[in-house]
Amino acid sequence: MENYFKTRRSVRRYSGKPVPTEMLTEMLVEASQAPTTGNMQLYSVVVTRSDHGKTALAPAHFNQPAVTGCDTLLTFCADYNRFVKWCRASNAVPGYDNFQSFMTAVLDTVIVAQQFCTIAEMRGLGTCYMGTTTYNAPMIGQILGLPELVVPVVTVTLGWPEGEAPLSDRLAPEAFVHIEKYNNPDESRVKEFYAAKEARDDSRRFVAENGKETLAQVFTDVRYTRAACEEFSRIYYDYISSKGFKFPVD
Amino acid sequence: MENYFKTRRSVRRYSGKPVPTEMLTEMLVEASQAPTTGNMQLYSVVVTRSDHGKTALAPAHFNQPAVTGCDTLLTFCADYNRFVKWCRASNAVPGYDNFQSFMTAVLDTVIVAQQFCTIAEMRGLGTCYMGTTTYNAPMIGQILGLPELVVPVVTVTLGWPEGEAPLSDRLAPEAFVHIEKYNNPDESRVKEFYAAKEARDDSRRFVAENGKETLAQVFTDVRYTRAACEEFSRIYYDYISSKGFKFPVD
Numbered sequence: 162m163e164n165y166f167k168t169r170r171s172v173r174r175y176s177g178k179p180v181p182t183e184m185l186t187e188m189l190v191e192a193s194q195a196p197t198t199g200n201m202q203l204y205s206v207v208v209t210r211s212d213h214g215k216t217a218l219a220p221a222h223f224n225q226p227a228v229t230g231c232d233t234l235l236t237f238c239a240d241y242n243r244f245v246k247w248c249r250a251s252n253a254v255p256g257y258d259n260f261q262s263f264m265t266a267v268l269d270t271v272i273v274a275q276q277f278c279t280i281a282e283m284r285g286l287g288t289c290y291m292g293t294t295t296y297n298a299p300m301i302g303q304i305l306g307l308p309e310l311v312v313p314v315v316t317v318t319l320g321w322p323e324g325e326a327p328l329s330d331r332l333a334p335e336a337f338v339h340i341e342k343y344n345n346p347d348e349s350r351v352k353e354f355y356a357a358k359e360a361r362d363d364s365r366r367f368v369a370e371n372g373k374e375t376l377a378q379v380f381t382d383v384r385y386t387r388a389a390c391e392e393f394s395r396i397y398y399d400y401i402s403s404k405g406f407k408f409p410v411d
Numbered sequence: 412m413e414n415y416f417k418t419r420r421s422v423r424r425y426s427g428k429p430v431p432t433e434m435l436t437e438m439l440v441e442a443s444q445a446p447t448t449g450n451m452q453l454y455s456v457v458v459t460r461s462d463h464g465k466t467a468l469a470p471a472h473f474n475q476p477a478v479t480g481c482d483t484l485l486t487f488c489a490d491y492n493r494f495v496k497w498c499r500a501s502n503a504v505p506g507y508d509n510f511q512s513f514m515t516a517v518l519d520t521v522i523v524a525q526q527f528c529t530i531a532e533m534r535g536l537g538t539c540y541m542g543t544t545t546y547n548a549p550m551i552g553q554i555l556g557l558p559e560l561v562v563p564v565v566t567v568t569l570g571w572p573e574g575e576a577p578l579s580d581r582l583a584p585e586a587f588v589h590i591e592k593y594n595n596p597d598e599s600r601v602k603e604f605y606a607a608k609e610a611r612d613d614s615r616r617f618v619a620e621n622g623k624e625t626l627a628q629v630f631t632d633v634r635y636t637r638a639a640c641e642e643f644s645r646i647y648y649d650y651i652s653s654k655g656f657k658f659p660v661d
Contacts, residue, residue, distance in 0.1 A: 251627035256637020377501035387506020
């Protein structure tokens, strides 16, 4: 059990063996016992199992092969739609069209998504998060028919693993654990935190393949550029606002 | 194992038995194997174990007894500080002072927090999220000494359980699972989803104690009012901006 957590890995390649529908439902029910703010369950999960559904969503995830190659794609959405309708049907006046409520729903959504992944992985299934959901939320929302106060937050691919996925390296705990106060490290100390990562063969290969000088440059110049981050900031921000969560602006 | 997920519960009352430091570190290391965007680990965990530290943080969590009653309080923060310093120390120019980057770090943070909770609970420990972290982030940030590009997102209390915590009810899966498309329910259908919850003895008691007509009114008029949501929206939004994540505004 402990071993599972230490060696957990993301799975991007899946065998064609189907995940039984009953098993999927059971796992979603178990996941819903995860913590949720005030027991409001401010999320929805849209389950995509059809080939045409996965094909339609693939471009939103930049055609990562796991999207069409998985058994099931799960789009976890921050959802105040249901809760607000319940309020309206109960003679209660909701005030959840704001940034704080959006954030609360995001927390609920990610908590249940991660609980679902753990449950699935402990049953031998493989999962992988698609980091593209907050980039292309408008496209995803349109395909899935998301109404007001529903915003996609994370997408998970699910299926039986094909082959063994690699184990990712992680920073040592001194890099991310702080005792009592934030121990604000200087650049040279931070550089030490990343020394082992930079020395890895796969990191060096990554730098060479991308024609860069340093591993960090692969992130800033190739994978997560300022231009892309700023463009997707605008798109996600506008989309969230368009779905009814108003941002506080003077 | 499956049983654990089905019956998992939040624990707010703790025995005085200490959590060994080695065990705490081990659990944080295991949790760090959780999924993270591009293996960037955009989070930090500030661990509060001292009495004076917990006492200082208690007002930020509206003096919920679990904060001073727990063995350890863990504040999980979205953190681009470390990553950006690494970029600067590596001749790379980071562009992560934006809303999309903030959201990415929030996802990483909640994923590792939830993985930590599961790991702790599977070892027999109890945990509870404090939903107050996004409300009083400025106070928490000041106490913990959080620098630029670090924003508190969720707080978890940890300790050995005292007594048995109650199991919370949850909505049936038809309320939150959607197949292929979002099945946009009307108010009467939503009312059905909440019927079992409204019929519970503890719900009825909750309504009566608060002098309300419906359970939903307890949420809108007492627990999560428009005035509070809007005030805390402004506070969190301003705090995130002050920490260097600029929101896209025309």
